[in-house]
Amino acid sequence: MKQFFKRHILFPEKFGFTPYFWLLFLIPTIFSLFPINTTYRYFLIILLLIFIKAYRDAYTITTLLPLNILTQLLIAIFFGITEQNGYLFIFTAWEIGSIPLAKTTFKHYLIGYYSACLVSFIGSTIPHPPYSFSEWSTLMIPLGFAVVSPLAARSMGDSYRRSAQLSRNNQRLEAIVKQNERDRIARDLHDTVGQTFSIITLKTELAQKLIQKDASLAEKELSEIAQLSRASLNSVRSIVNNLHEKNIAETMIEEENNLKLANISIQSINETLSNTWPPDVQHLFSSVITEAVTNMIRHSKAQVASFTFSESSTHYSLSIKDNGIGIQTIRSGAFGLTSMERRMTEVGGNLTITSTNGTILTFTLPKGEL
Secondary structure (H helix, E strand, C coil): CHHHHHHHCCCCHHHCCHHHHHHHHHHHHHHHCCCCCCHHHHHHHHHHHHHHHHHHHCCCCCCCHHHHHHHHHHHHHHHHHHCCCCCHHHHHHHHHHHCCCCHHHHHHHHHHHHHHHHHHHHHHHCCCCCCCHHHHHHHHHHHHHHHHHHHHHHHHHHHHHHHHHHHHHHHHHHHHHHHHHHHHHHHHHHHHHHHHHHHHHHHHHHHHHHHHHCHHHHHHHHHHHHHHHHHHHHHHHHHHHHHHCCCHHHHHHHHHHHHHHCCCEEEEECHHHHHHCCHHHHHHHHHHHHHHHHHHHHHHCCCEEEEEEEECCCEEEEEEEECCCCCCCCCCCCHHHHHHHHHHHHCCCEEEEECCCCEEEEEEEECCCC
8 A cells, every 4th residue: 555655646755845735736726616516527626636646647757758748738728728727737837847857858848838828828718808907917927927837947956956966976076085085095004014014024934034043133133023013103103193184175064064053154265275285284274273163153153254265475374254243352261262373383373363343363374384
């Protein structure tokens, strides 16, 4: 039973609640058929049910799609001519625009749809031509909406699909970046630790052979093995430390999410400049970005935050600005600001704080200091 409802009654999950929402607009049409006390009224109800079934099935692109669209248009024409009700066209219009059709296919359906609208319009106005302005407006408003709807739906559908495609591409790029990082770590381990362990293995075997023949040479080999082991340990520690250091791009992604949770919109200017900055410089600025965002969320009451990256022949710079309440006084022991200032001064950098119409933190680091 569940599979039957899923295959024949419910709309495809990927379209969400939107198709069900549009069905609410059938309620006025259904009420217009009451009281259902004649065979003709029952016939109209059956047509509506067939229309809903064709509307539902058309959301799944199969070889029956042309038949489902044609069924909807024929029933919409019938209601338009006999009941002066053209609202059924709007359902088909938004459906044609929403489903992912090739441009040529969409044009064919659009021509068929507009032809059906024209037939319904002519068929409903010739027997009962409108005379007053109110009658014309009552007729033209739904007609205009019906004409514009497939194009608006197509535009919204394309925008949604582009956004979904961008999201998928970002996920793919993220996976590629992770794989590249794993490959880099593997190369580093192979080039450093792997090679060193191979040498250690050879020297250990040599020392075992020399122990009985020449103890002094064996002791020399063991001493070299100890030195190689310490060097390998330092190499591993260096690799691990590099793994712990975030670059600016990673930090900006994390902090943008944190700012959104705090209802603070973000602007990033010239961020691509930082992609070429040395790893140590990026790690330093990543640390102060994290600290600055934490302070902003806690104290600023801002709505907008902007991050401006710049670089000269002598300095790297970052300006973080918000439109919050500003800093009235810097409290003694204010850990966030003190920590950021200490980070910069320890490596020869500088932090400037301006509090006018919000807060501006300007971080400057001379090149060559790290």
